[in-house]
Amino acid sequence: MRLSCCLCILVALALLPGVLPRGTLESAAYPPEEKPGERNLAIVVNLNNPVENLSTPELRRIFLGERGHWPNPYGRRITLVMLEPGWPERAAVLSIIYQMSETEFNNHFLHGLFTGEVFVSPKTLASPEGVRKFIFNVPGAIGYLRESDVDKTVKVIRIDERLPDDKGYKFHVPLR
Amino acid sequence: MKLSVASLNQAFLRDKQSNCSTPRWTCLLLLGMLGVSPTLWAQQSEAPTASDSQTIQLLLQRVAELEAKVRKIDQLEARIKQLEGEKPAPAATARVSSPAPAQTNTPSEMETSQQEMPAVAERMDLSKTLLRIRGFGDITLHGDDQKGDRTSFSLGQLDLFVTSDISEKFKFLSEIVFEGGPDNIYGVTRGQNNVFAVDVERYLIEYSHNDYFKLAAGRWHTAIGYYNTAYHHSTWFQTATDRPFLFNFEDRGGILPIHSVGLSASGLIPSGRLGLHYVAEVGNGRASRSPLTDEPVQNVIDEQSHKAYNLALFARPEAIRGLQVGFSVYRDLLDPLNSPRISESILAAHAVFTRPSFEWLNEALVVRHSPLGLSRTFNTPGFYSQVSKQFGSWRPYLRYQYVNGSDTEPVFPDVGLRHGPSAGLRYDASESVAVKLQYDYTALRRQNAVNALALQIGFTF
Numbered sequence: 001m002r003l004s005c006c007l008c009i010l011v012a013l014a015l016l017p018g019v020l021p022r023g024t025l026e027s028a029a030y031p032p033e034e035k036p037g038e039r040n041l042a043i044v045v046n047l048n049n050p051v052e053n054l055s056t057p058e059l060r061r062i063f064l065g066e067r068g069h070w071p072n073p074y075g076r077r078i079t080l081v082m083l084e085p086g087w088p089e090r091a092a093v094l095s096i097i098y099q100m101s102e103t104e105f106n107n108h109f110l111h112g113l114f115t116g117e118v119f120v121s122p123k124t125l126a127s128p129e130g131v132r133k134f135i136f137n138v139p140g141a142i143g144y145l146r147e148s149d150v151d152k153t154v155k156v157i158r159i160d161e162r163l164p165d166d167k168g169y170k171f172h173v174p175l176r
Numbered sequence: 177m178k179l180s181v182a183s184l185n186q187a188f189l190r191d192k193q194s195n196c197s198t199p200r201w202t203c204l205l206l207l208g209m210l211g212v213s214p215t216l217w218a219q220q221s222e223a224p225t226a227s228d229s230q231t232i233q234l235l236l237q238r239v240a241e242l243e244a245k246v247r248k249i250d251q252l253e254a255r256i257k258q259l260e261g262e263k264p265a266p267a268a269t270a271r272v273s274s275p276a277p278a279q280t281n282t283p284s285e286m287e288t289s290q291q292e293m294p295a296v297a298e299r300m301d302l303s304k305t306l307l308r309i310r311g312f313g314d315i316t317l318h319g320d321d322q323k324g325d326r327t328s329f330s331l332g333q334l335d336l337f338v339t340s341d342i343s344e345k346f347k348f349l350s351e352i353v354f355e356g357g358p359d360n361i362y363g364v365t366r367g368q369n370n371v372f373a374v375d376v377e378r379y380l381i382e383y384s385h386n387d388y389f390k391l392a393a394g395r396w397h398t399a400i401g402y403y404n405t406a407y408h409h410s411t412w413f414q415t416a417t418d419r420p421f422l423f424n425f426e427d428r429g430g431i432l433p434i435h436s437v438g439l440s441a442s443g444l445i446p447s448g449r450l451g452l453h454y455v456a457e458v459g460n461g462r463a464s465r466s467p468l469t470d471e472p473v474q475n476v477i478d479e480q481s482h483k484a485y486n487l488a489l490f491a492r493p494e495a496i497r498g499l500q501v502g503f504s505v506y507r508d509l510l511d512p513l514n515s516p517r518i519s520e521s522i523l524a525a526h527a528v529f530t531r532p533s534f535e536w537l538n539e540a541l542v543v544r545h546s547p548l549g550l551s552r553t554f555n556t557p558g559f560y561s562q563v564s565k566q567f568g569s570w571r572p573y574l575r576y577q578y579v580n581g582s583d584t585e586p587v588f589p590d591v592g593l594r595h596g597p598s599a600g601l602r603y604d605a606s607e608s609v610a611v612k613l614q615y616d617y618t619a620l621r622r623q624n625a626v627n628a629l630a631l632q633i634g635f636t637f
Contacts, residue, residue, distance in 0.1 A: 077384070100532060103607050119382075140344075
């Protein structure tokens with residue numbers, strides 16, 4: 001009995017490398033490379049938007065829909081862009097900026113639209129590429145992207161005078 | 177390794193021969209593992225590095241081929257755009273003038289331009305509707321011990337909330353409500369018990385110039401206090417099964433001009449962290465001959481040229497998120513039949529604190545009626561306080577309300593004194609469905625107190 005148990009364990013140990021999925025081995029040998037800025041969440045606007053900096057309270061008011069227009073002279077209607085539920089970026093925004101759950105977020109905008117205080121509901125898009133394209137095309141749009149997903153078609157604004165790479169920047173997102 | 181596996185096999189066989197009492201499961205496990213071991217060993221033993229490098233080479237070759245195809249597609253798209261795009265889209269023009277470098281002729285731009293769907297063209301596309309519809313409804317089982325009342329199931333208001341973004345600055349908003357039962361206007365009942373009717377409760381076109389100035393025309397909920405503009409006709413939004421008595425609708429025995437038709441301006445007041453807002457309204461006001469008319473809200477024709485005015489100011493200080501404090505002043509001149517005109521003033525104040533998991537609503541108001549030519553003014557004070565706290569899906573709540581109208585009140589002599597507590601429990605069965613159970617105790621002047629119980633399911637769809 002004891003011998004058979006020992007044999008079992010020995011056999012199992014001997015076969016373990018073959019049983020493990022190959023991806024596990026590969027990931028152990030070659031950990032995925034983290035792109036620069038992948039953990040930073042950039043707040044992005046349309047290239048024509050002259051706004052360079054927002055304070056955290058201002059950003060929160062915009063994301064809550066309490067501000068409907070960019071300040072003059074730009075004056076464009078603000079269109080908030082959100083990623084679909086399930087994206088870590090969205091979860092980070094709900095946690096950091098809204099401090100709400102998904103349900104609370106949905107109720108907030110439903111109630112805001114119902115009372116008329118929120119002029120337009122957020123636009124929900126399926127991917128960071130979609131967010132980039134939408135913001136590129138809509139002058140008053142604002143959204144969020146991983147810094148590694150940002151390209152020259154959108155403009156990153158400072159939050160509390162800090163860009164995503166700056167020390168003390170507050171908006172971060174877990175790796176995908 | 178092969179040797180060791182073979183020796184293990186032999187050892188196992190020896191062990192099996194010498195010890196017939198070995199449990200069957202151990203044998204089966206060993207047999208199973210040994211059975212698969214050659215396969216697994218074969219996977220490992222077939223020169224893994226050479227195989228992997230071959231696979232990598234194949235994959236790299238495949239990636240290169242796909243990249244070449246993508247480049248070809250991009251070139252074709254660019255060519256198509258060049259042939260079709262004689263007239264550049266407005267967004268493309270903006271792009272050229274934008275400060276970003278090298279924004280033309282890139283594949284990403286081509287992809288982007290494919291996504292462009294000019295809003296104007298979309299709005300003019302008659303094959304699409306621009307309406308967004310959200311619905312609210314409720315069904316209630318209620319009963320009380322007041323003489324003549326019967327325990328009943330009641331279909332509540334079926335509320336269709338319809339909006340449309342007309343343009344960047346204009347928006348349409350409406351609430352179309354189907355509701356059953358007779359109306360009760362200042363104590364006068366009209367209509368049949370079980371017939372449904374349609375009311376357009378809100379009907380607004382809004383112009384939003386900026387955050388400091390918005391203008392709306394149509395029919396709205398008057399900005400008296402807080403409750404009236406926070407919950408409108410949705411039972412699902414409100415914590416309790418019903419509105420506080422003070423804010424009952426005109427056709428449900430309410431004493432306020434809940435709705436009005438006219439013009440409304442609203443917006444922020446530059447006030448930094450204080451978060452001041454204003455609402456200024458001018459409208460037809462409430463019909464003062466309501467018992468004799470069909471509709472207390474003067475939708476089409478005002479009974480007089482004098483207009484009602486309302487001014488509301490409130491603050492949402494940044495330091496205390498969820499707090500709103502404000503007041504409003506409403507003025508109108510009523511013109512009842514067979515009696516002198518009555519000056520009406522409604523002064524209201526509120527302090528509410530609302531967070532997703534906690535709410536505390538406090539409102540007080542006084543309705544003042546001063547018949548012209550008489551020195552007497554009739555004051556009807558009222559208030560309510562409501563507190564609730566969310567525990568998971570459960571939300572217990574308490575409310576106390578009070579209103580005290582004079583028996584000789586010239587406009588609503590039926591109201592009198594009524595006050596009492598309500599206690600309830602709301603259960604959010606899903607994100608869109610709430611079940612509420614509420615008990616009300618209402619003390620009345622010179623009448624027996626009323627105990628009432630209501631079970632309601634409220635939902636949005």
